Amino acid sequence: MRLRQSSLSAITLTAAISFVPQCLANLEISIGYLHQEIDQGPVLSNILPEPEDSGLKGTELAINDSNTTGRFLKHHYQLQPVRDDDPDRLIQKTDQLYQSGVRFFVTNTPADTLLKLQSHLPDDAVLFNAGSPADALRSDRCIANVLHTLPSRAMLTDALAQWLKAKRLNKVLIISGNNRDDKAYTAAFKRAAKRFGIKVVAEKAWSFDSDLRRTAQREMPLFTQTKEYDVVFVADERGDFGEYVLFNTWYPRPVIGTQGLTPVAWHRVVEQWGAAQLQSRFDKLTGRWMTSKDYAAWAAVRSIAEAVTRTRSDDTGMIYNYIRSDQFELAGFKGRKLNYRDWNGQLRQPIPLVHPRSLVSQSPQEGFLHPTNELDTLGFDRAEVNCSNPS
């Protein structure tokens, strides 16, 4: 008995020794938040605009969450937000943050600016893309030290196409807006349609400038009078004309895409898996709904904090490697643990399909199988990525 006791206390002692120095180390983690303000131009449907601080508030909540946890470990997190509408000035401000010692950056910028930021910053800076859904960043223009918490357009449209397949809605009319983003969204959907065997019966470009608020009921039926379709896909990321397609199509069919049934990273209607708690914390902090960009920015900061908690380190390289390792797991309120794809740095995640007042479904749909992880049926899988030097 005595022997057992003394050996036990020896073990406890060694455990205590190895534990104490790490545990007492004060860590101070600074995270930059880089926001490029974008003027989307005037839109017809401007009743419910995207909040101006979409993204920023997500990081703020994550900083609060992380500091509550950090209190027990003597880890402290602080946010350093900068914003500008000019990419060059934003880069300058980012430079200053880097000079002052910041190594982690959450970005809410278009893809072009992200590329510039990455090539400008030294190699030990780690960026989390929480602003651009551009497919190129995840397929053939992968860049080093960049992780993506916002889903790519390919993930979103794959989520839609799987749902179409599950509902046996096989024939689609595509209506695409004319700007670059809308075309990219349409291209992503066409890729998804091809992957999952959805037939595009007609494709139309929206190029009219009439005030649809008054005339949608007259004009939209004519515009959508094509070969018969099961569903109408709309690509209108800004929310210009898309809202007026619903209930006005020639055939009375559902609308999906950027309006109607919409694939998102996050939405107020997501409540399962403890999400109600995250939603209410966010609402308490901001007084508004949590958007997809808020969620992506939240997930970025939480990823950093989770890695700091587990590694008990503030070493950028160690944290980055931990995040990209198979040990990393993030509880993201989406019903399963989330982690990053090692081939392009994209955060794997289920995609909720929502309409403004309710959750309709969540992809991957049941039955879409994958040899290693069903979540990889959404977006660019390993074999589809053509990065010479993946990040």
Place this chain on the structure above:
Amino acid sequence: MKLKHLLTPLASAILLATTCAQAELAYVSNEKDDTISIIDLETMDVTETLDVGERPRGILFSKDYSKLYICASDSDTVQVMDLATKTIIKELPSGEDPEQFALHPNDRHLYISNEDDALVTIVDTETSEVLAQIDVGVEPEGMAVSPDGKIAVNTSETTNMVHWIDTTTYQLVDNTLVDQRPRHVEFSKDSSVLWASSEIGGTVSVIDVASRQIMKKISFEIKGVHRDKIQPVGVKLSDNGKYAFVALGPANHVAVIDAKTHEVVDYILVGRRVWHMDFNHDQSLLLTTNGISGDVSVIDMDKMKAVKSIKVGRYPWGVKVKP
């Protein structure tokens, strides 16, 4: 003995009738119906459905089974139901959004986790006085007091820690980091071992209470179920020290674990999204609440199989059996 012989047939008939009326009852909180279902374990039927506060989740009995405490999460209160009259006789100041709680062996002090406020609130159930509020991690959830009454533990779902609270000083004394989204904690009868489930991590940590170090992490594997869908929530230990039962959420199974070797020995198929569990008095039955299928599965402990499912309200959450 003599007394027994003296009983007239009439008196024994009355006695029999009362024992029948005192069949074991299972109380089930229905999160989305704001009700408690009462199941008669003799007939396996719901005999009564009682209206309670909003979003009832954690429930537990006073030591003498005269009162039922109910976490009415959205009413921001803990309700006290008198079980003789089945009426709410008191509401305790629980702090905001009470989700789970535990009663100290002294039968008076209730330890409540306040999910929205990152707090544990301790309330005296007799005087309704708040004795202390303790800062813990984000989204406190699981709550337990050791059978010897010395330690209270709380888990925080987003901070991913087990927080250890001294019940004499009400101070937080230590934290143990566990896997993602710790949901539920359960002490062994001798207070020496703590079992903590991690829903998203997919594991159960078996923790040595003296050193507060993890002795073993148990993971699960069910054929045909993706490991990410195996999400441990409720934990229940059998009194004979042989088994631990772990409800695996959307995997729709309860894992049976050898409590000594910590090896999983069996998986029992139950209803959808299995959440919490309780034994009947002689531990011949184990009841599980199944959130999505809206029913309670009854597991026969000899057969280690679900033998019956009983429809209750929407989103059944907690279950407690009154002997």
